[in-house]
Amino acid sequence: MSERRARWIVRGDIDGFFGLALDNLIQLLVIGALTTGVLGFGADLVYGHVLPGAAVSVLVGNIFYSWQAKRLAERTGRDDVAALPYGINTVSLFAYVFLVMLPAKLAAVAAGVDAGEAARIAWRAGLVACLGSGIIETAGAFGADWIRRHTPRAALLSALAGVAVSFIALGFFFKTFGSPLVGLVTFAVVLVCYFGQVRFRGGLPGGLVAVSLGTLLAWTTGLVSSDPAAWEAARSSIGLRFPVPVIGDLLAALSGREALAYLSVIVPMGIVNVVGSLQNIESAEAAGDAYPTRSSLLVNGIGTLAAAAFGSCFPTTIYIGHPGWKRLGARIGYSVLNGVFVTVIC
Numbered sequence: 001m002s003e004r005r006a007r008w009i010v011r012g013d014i015d016g017f018f019g020l021a022l023d024n025l026i027q028l029l030v031i032g033a034l035t036t037g038v039l040g041f042g043a044d045l046v047y048g049h050v051l052p053g054a055a056v057s058v059l060v061g062n063i064f065y066s067w068q069a070k071r072l073a074e075r076t077g078r079d080d081v082a083a084l085p086y087g088i089n090t091v092s093l094f095a096y097v098f099l100v101m102l103p104a105k106l107a108a109v110a111a112g113v114d115a116g117e118a119a120r121i122a123w124r125a126g127l128v129a130c131l132g133s134g135i136i137e138t139a140g141a142f143g144a145d146w147i148r149r150h151t152p153r154a155a156l157l158s159a160l161a162g163v164a165v166s167f168i169a170l171g172f173f174f175k176t177f178g179s180p181l182v183g184l185v186t187f188a189v190v191l192v193c194y195f196g197q198v199r200f201r202g203g204l205p206g207g208l209v210a211v212s213l214g215t216l217l218a219w220t221t222g223l224v225s226s227d228p229a230a231w232e233a234a235r236s237s238i239g240l241r242f243p244v245p246v247i248g249d250l251l252a253a254l255s256g257r258e259a260l261a262y263l264s265v266i267v268p269m270g271i272v273n274v275v276g277s278l279q280n281i282e283s284a285e286a287a288g289d290a291y292p293t294r295s296s297l298l299v300n301g302i303g304t305l306a307a308a309a310f311g312s313c314f315p316t317t318i319y320i321g322h323p324g325w326k327r328l329g330a331r332i333g334y335s336v337l338n339g340v341f342v343t344v345i346c
Contacts, residue, residue: 005074006069006070006073006074006079006081006331006332007079007331007332007333008066008070008332008333008336009331009332009333009336009337010329010331010332010333011203011329012328012329012330012331012334013329013330013331013332013333013334013337014205014207014208014334015193015194015205015206015207015328015329015330015334016082016325016328016329016330016331016334017207017330017333017334017337017338017341018205018207018208018211019207019325019328019330020085020087020319020325020330020334020335020338021337021338021341021342022207022211023085023087023319024058024087024088024338024341024342025341025345027087027088027090027093027314028051028054028088028342028345028346030093031046031050031051031054031088031093031314032046032051034093034094034097035050035097038097038098038102039097039101039102039105039119039122039123040105040115040118040119041119041122041123042116042119043236043237045119045120045123047237047239047241048241048244048311049123049244049246049310049311049312050123050311050312050313050314051241051312051346052241052242052243052244052310052311052312052346053243053246053306053307053308053309053310053311053312054088054307054312054314054342054346055243055342055343055346056243056306056307056310056312057088057303057304057306057307057310057312057316058086058087058088058303058316058338058339058342058343059339059340059342059343060299060302060303060306061086061087061299061300061303061316061339062086062335062336062338062339062342063335063336063339064299065083065084065085065086065296065299065318065335066083066332066333066335066336066339068083068084068291068295068296069081069082069083069084069289069331069332069335070332072289072290072291073331073332079331080288080326080331081289081331081332082284082287082289082322082325082326082330082331082332083330083331083332083334083335084280084281084284084291084296084318084319084322084335085318085319085320085321085322085325085335086300086303086316086317086318086319086335086338087316087317087319087338087342088314088315088316088317089273089276089314089315089316089317090167090168091167091269091272091273091276092133092269092272092273092314092315092317093314095265095269096126096129096130096265096269096313096314097126099262099265100125100126100129100262100265100266101122101123101125101126101129101313102122103262104121104122104124104125104126104261104262105118105119105121105122108121108122123249123313124249124250124252124253124256125253125261125262126313126314127246127249127250127253127308127311127313128250128253128254128262128266128308129262129265129266129269129313130304130307130308130312130313130314130315131250131254131305131308132263132266132267132270133266133269133270133273133304133315134301134302134303134304134305134307134308134315135270135301135305136266136267136270136271136273136274136301137270137273137274137277137297137300137301137304137315138297138298138301138302138304138305139301140270140271140274140278140297140301141274141293141294141295141296141297141298141300141301142294144274144278144293144294144297145292145293145294147278148278148281148282148293153282153286156278156279156282156283157279157282157283157286159279160276160279160280160282160283160320163276163320164320164321168320179218179223181217181221182214182217182218182221182223185213185214185217186210186211186213186214186217189206189209189210189213190206190210192206193206193207193209193210194206194324194327194328241346243310243311244310244311245309245310246309246310246311247309249311250308250309269315270315273300273304273315273317274297276317276318276320277296277297277300277317277318278293278297280317280318280319280320280322281293281296281297281318283320283322283323284322284323286323287322287323287326288326289322289326296318297318300316300317300318303316304316
């Protein structure tokens with residue numbers, strides 16, 4: 001019997017794209033703010049290496065997970081298969097900035113190194129951290145299936161639910177009520193569209209309406225304001241930049257003390273990344289989409305290794321939320337669209 005050809009993009013992928021793309025956009029904005037504001041990275045480092053490297057890592061995973069979902073849909077003859085969501089790891093982002101790169105920079109400054117070189121030392125320490133996480137994630141792919149088979153689903157998913165409620169949702173919950181005019185209005189749109197299954201005329205995606213309405217309200221209520229200097233800085237950063245391998249910087253960092261100084265952070269975070277992605281694969285299977293553990297985790301690790309090789313200090317991960325994206329109607333194409341979006345803006 002011939003396999004049924006699965007469609008790359010369906011209507012629900014547009015909604016899924018806006019949700020996943022917004023999630024990744026927030027990560028990229030946080031990266032920009034922390035690397036420049038906390039670590040003192042120059043524009044050449046952030047826009048020339050860190051963000052292009054992040055784009056490579058996200059694109060690699062998004063393309064694979066879309067292909068993986070398409071293969072599953074065609075093999076099973078189903079049209080409701082949703083790709084695994086994927087992007088930059090939030091937990092590792094903050095851990096590596098404040099527990100690896102910032103201490104490396106402060107130590108360099110204390111040793112009399114000038115600010116520019118100290119920032120570069122911090123960046124190299126981040127590359128080592130990202131590389132270490134990628135190695136652990138890649139190695140973990142070969143043993144995680146055994147762990148998954150011998151761990152009750154309830155144990156995997158209960159921890160995942162705790163992370164989703166406490167770490168991811170709670171902060172946004174307080175921000176929603178901190179700016180109620182913007183937060184509650186957009187929250188209402190999300191509830192009506194995603195839980196009430198109400199459709200706007202013309203087929204407008206609920207995610208697009210929520211983001212557009214929230215942006216309009218934020219500007220009209222004065223929650224955000226125009227800063228000429230910020231606009232000029234943003235305008236000057238626009239340009240076409242291609243990812244450049246930074247193997248030389250990686251080797252230089254590995255030959256220095258950065259390779260060993262932060263193993264107490266790198267190893268636990270790498271293990272956390274493996275377990276978190278494993279939990280999300282289990283979550284996808286609970287929602288009806290059974291993906292192989294080894295290949296899913298292996299590409300996750302390869303994405304993180306690609307990030308380090310092209311200048312990003314931040315690992316990638318399989319995201320929480322597959323069942324939610326699936327209920328929205330997202331299928332295969334939302335993952336590819338997200339990868340293209342991240343590539344364009346980086």
